[in-house]
Amino acid sequence: MVDLTALLADLAAESEQLDALVAPLPPAGWNRPTPAPGWTIAYQIAHLAWTDHVAQLAATDAEAFYASVTATPDPSRLVDDGAESFLAPPAALLARWRAGRSALAAALAAAPAGEKLPWYGTGMSPASMVTARLMETWAHGEDVADALGVRRTPTGRLRHVAHLGFRTLGHSFAAHGRAVPTEPVRVEVAGPDGDTWTFGPAGAADRVTGPALDFCLLVTQRRHRADLALIATGPVADEWLDVAQAFAGPPGGGREPAAARSEAAT
Structure with missing residues (x-):
């Protein structure tokens, strides 16, 4: 059996590590570009806040989740539009992300263990949803760390x-x-x-x-x-x-090799 409580604790720890990187930033720091083309640090956090929100809908109100999917006029813009809808001044965005991830944790903790939660392309158990959120939090945290020139210490998470x-x-x-x-x-x-x-x-x-x-x-x-x-x-x-891609959806663009980036910069 998967220990959902332990999984949620790891997700909280991963979120707090990223929170500690962005919370001290001045407002201008949130506009710093990250390795994801067109995505600033604020955009990265807005994306996480939006995804936590739709994950909470999946765990508490399947009809509302499906409505959020079908309400998107351009499916190819789903992720970008979602992030943009959650953009706000840094203090408000940080508060929104904190509140949303707390609400999601409570919703997943209360979800029946055998229940399949709706998601993009497939159903997910509560444990799988927590794992996916941890993966995304770590990955987008890596983008933020790269933007800030910070090398994070890997953990058992x-x-x-x-x-x-x-x-x-x-x-x-x-x-x-x-x-x-x-x-x-x-x-x-x-x-x-x-x-x-x-x-x-x-x-x-x-x-x-x-x-x-x-x-x-x-x-x-x-x-x-x-x-x-x-x-x-x-x-x-x-x-x-x-x-290889651990995330759902269409194929990601990936990253260019460092050598190619160096050549482009010269």
Whole structure:
């Protein structure tokens, strides 16, 4: 059984770590651009606040959630329009995000364990929803940290992100219009405390190895594989590193290799 209380505590800790980065910023600091094209720090927090809001709707009022989806005139703009609708002056935005994530935690804690909550493209258990929110909070927190020139210390909470990244292997291929592989893949990554996290059958011929942080940066598309110390063995594993995405929806644009960014800047 998944310990939902422990999962929620990890989500709260991940949110508080990001909160500590943005709370001291002067108003102008919220306008600093992040690596996501067109997204400032304020936009990143507004996105998290909006997603927490729709996740709370999914956990408490399915009809309202579906109404929020169908009310979008341009589905391709769903994420951007959602974030823009939650933009506000920094103090108000920070308060909105704090209140929203607290309300979401309470809603997920009260959701029946076996219930499937509606979401974009698939239903999710309360535990899966918490894991997805933690993944998004960490990933967008990475964008904020990059914008501020801050190197965050990895924690054991990354195991949730790594596990979700492994579980979404099939979705990663399908989202990119590729056949979902039938061959299993073994993932063996080194956690920040020196332990090894493993996913998939031990005897799989296809394997991905390396630091857990690098695997999480890859599956959230925060770094290009060329900039990470990940080793893919086998054709399925190798192709996976090109398309991996732990988030729902259409294929993400990913990030360019650091070398390409350096050339563009010169």
